[in-house]
Amino acid sequence: MSRSLRGRTAIVGAADTEVGVIKHMGATQLCIEAILRALADAGIGKDEVDGLVTCNSMAEPYMYHAETIAEYLQIFPSYCVSVGAGGGTTFTALHQAASAIESGLCHTVVIAMADSLRSGMTREKALAMQSSTGHPQFERPYGPPVPAYYALIAQAHMHQYGTTSEHLAAVAVSTRQHAMRNPAAQMRTPITVEDVLASRLIADPLHLLDCSLVSDGGAAIVLTSRERARDFKQRPVYLLGVGEGHGHEHISAARSLTTSAAVDAGRRAYAMAGVGPKDIDFAQLYDCFTPVVLIELEDLGFCAKGEAGPFVAAGHTAPGGSLPINTHGGLLSHTHPGNPGSMFALTETVMQLRGQAGERQVAKADLALVHAQGGIMSSHCTIVLGGEDAA
Amino acid sequence: MSELPMKMMPAVSPETAEYWAACKRRELVVQRCSSCGVHQFYPRVLCTGCSARTLEWVRASGRGAVKSYTVVRRAVSEAYAAEVPYVVALIALEEGPTMMSNVVGCDPESVRIGMPVQVVFEDWSETVTVPKFAPAA
Numbered sequence: 001m002s003r004s005l006r007g008r009t010a011i012v013g014a015a016d017t018e019v020g021v022i023k024h025m026g027a028t029q030l031c032i033e034a035i036l037r038a039l040a041d042a043g044i045g046k047d048e049v050d051g052l053v054t055c056n057s058m059a060e061p062y063m064y065h066a067e068t069i070a071e072y073l074q075i076f077p078s079y080c081v082s083v084g085a086g087g088g089t090t091f092t093a094l095h096q097a098a099s100a101i102e103s104g105l106c107h108t109v110v111i112a113m114a115d116s117l118r119s120g121m122t123r124e125k126a127l128a129m130q131s132s133t134g135h136p137q138f139e140r141p142y143g144p145p146v147p148a149y150y151a152l153i154a155q156a157h158m159h160q161y162g163t164t165s166e167h168l169a170a171v172a173v174s175t176r177q178h179a180m181r182n183p184a185a186q187m188r189t190p191i192t193v194e195d196v197l198a199s200r201l202i203a204d205p206l207h208l209l210d211c212s213l214v215s216d217g218g219a220a221i222v223l224t225s226r227e228r229a230r231d232f233k234q235r236p237v238y239l240l241g242v243g244e245g246h247g248h249e250h251i252s253a254a255r256s257l258t259t260s261a262a263v264d265a266g267r268r269a270y271a272m273a274g275v276g277p278k279d280i281d282f283a284q285l286y287d288c289f290t291p292v293v294l295i296e297l298e299d300l301g302f303c304a305k306g307e308a309g310p311f312v313a314a315g316h317t318a319p320g321g322s323l324p325i326n327t328h329g330g331l332l333s334h335t336h337p338g339n340p341g342s343m344f345a346l347t348e349t350v351m352q353l354r355g356q357a358g359e360r361q362v363a364k365a366d367l368a369l370v371h372a373q374g375g376i377m378s379s380h381c382t383i384v385l386g387g388e389d390a391a
Numbered sequence: 392m393s394e395l396p397m398k399m400m401p402a403v404s405p406e407t408a409e410y411w412a413a414c415k416r417r418e419l420v421v422q423r424c425s426s427c428g429v430h431q432f433y434p435r436v437l438c439t440g441c442s443a444r445t446l447e448w449v450r451a452s453g454r455g456a457v458k459s460y461t462v463v464r465r466a467v468s469e470a471y472a473a474e475v476p477y478v479v480a481l482i483a484l485e486e487g488p489t490m491m492s493n494v495v496g497c498d499p500e501s502v503r504i505g506m507p508v509q510v511v512f513e514d515w516s517e518t519v520t521v522p523k524f525a526p527a528a
């Protein structure tokens with residue numbers, strides 16, 4: 001058994017850039033902006049950073065993205081890596097950064113991710129991105145756009161458990177209710193279940209409002225060792241548990257369409273943190289499409305299999321509910337610049353655990369779970385975060 | 392007539408060449424492990440059940456059932472736009488493995504999970520023929 005990372009590292013800085021349609025900044029600039037804001041939040045200068053993690057950008061890709069950002073800033077880290085994808089990769093990068101700190105490879109890591117999917121993509125790049133999902137020989141020839149892969153999961157869940165389109169729509173509605181309380185969110189007008197069902201069908205059963213946004217934006221966090229965490233100006237938010245689960249890459253090769261490797265990721269993260277789903281005050285669950293949230297609620301133990309639809313429809317995940325989900329408005333209503341998407345769930349969780357979330361502050365915010373998946377329900381990472389009392 | 396935009400043509404690799412060659416002959420083939428008897432798809436150099444490298448190509452019955460499906464209303468690219476609405480489905484083959492395909496030859500609205508289907512073949516080029524599925528007769 002490896003050494004536990006429980007409480008060994010803490011997030012001491014976190015910030016987002018403006019999000020939405022940001023025409024006056026490119027993807028590289030957004031990444032730098034996110035870093036500068038996170039460093040300011042932490043109250044440190046760039047020269048105190050000795051670890052840097054980024055994700056590559058679709059709009060402004062570099063062969064060595066993290067090295068490019070380090071060069072731009074003129075910092076010279078001992079740990080420097082960029083990840084090629086988003087979703088769960090964001091948190092696996094956090095897992096590795098915490099391990100790097102624990103092993104002494106570095107002391108203070110910045111994780112920064114940004115992209116301009118809305119304003120920075122040529123038509124050719126956008127098409128190439130859309131068609132790069134799926135197995136090149138055994139899936140892509142059949143013409144599935146990205147929502148179609150998730151529609152296959154939704155349809156199977158509906159068939160197996162009686163989940164309905166109204167249940168899926170309830171996820172979009174709950175998420176929008178959170179976004180309405182977040183001045184930074186891209187979509188803040190109220191919607192109803194009827195509005196979701198009346199929006200254009202994209203790939204049955206998914207309507208337009210079951211699908212996440214396409215945006216520009218970035219976010220960054222500063223992670224350091226427990227020993228150093230108290231030297232920063234903000235209340236540290238401790239990494240209490242982290243776990244991964246990797247089930248497949250292609251949905252046609254999935255062992256199950258309705259139960260994912262989030263089960264493994266969650267089990268490992270809970271075990272490290274020494275907590276269970278009943279201890280969690282609020283959660284941020286990856287919501288690229290509405291059915292994903294339902295499967296995550298079930299696989300992470302918040303609901304029995306098949307019960308997530310009624311759980312969301314009953315209002316439990318909405319503001320003031322028993323388990324607020326995606327308190328910033330998620331990928332559905334806050335922002336989704338592609339690979340950086342999960343970062344905003346992380347920065348939001350830090351703000352909530354510090355008690356700095358303003359109008360949308362959840363009443364009890366001691367222990368949070370953040371989960372992301374990537375691929376098509378393929379690669380999962382769960383993290384459990386808490387303040388000083390929980391650590 | 393202007394040239395039609397290209398569909399996503401499968402890039403055939405050495406380990407999948409026999410599969411695509413069989414499609415050209417209008418035969419659906421999968422791998423069978425002669426050590427443990429398991430059928431698998433997509434083609435690989437090892438049996439994912441017992442790790443043996445004793446794989447042979449066998450002709451599948453071409454029969455299966457819809458495991459899940461979606462009706463695509465907005466095409467992935469211009470090349471597919473003429474076919475909207477089209478059905479993308481996961482097909483559970485009678486031999487066990489699952490593959491993605493399109494369900495054709497019926498009203499997209501009539502497709503259901505569990506529906507029995509039978510392979511049909513669509514010629515895309517001199518070298519590429521793509522297996523699709525139609526409701527079983």
Ligand SMILES: [Zn+2]
Pocket residue numbers: 424425426427428429438439440441442443
């Ligand atoms: Zn075998």
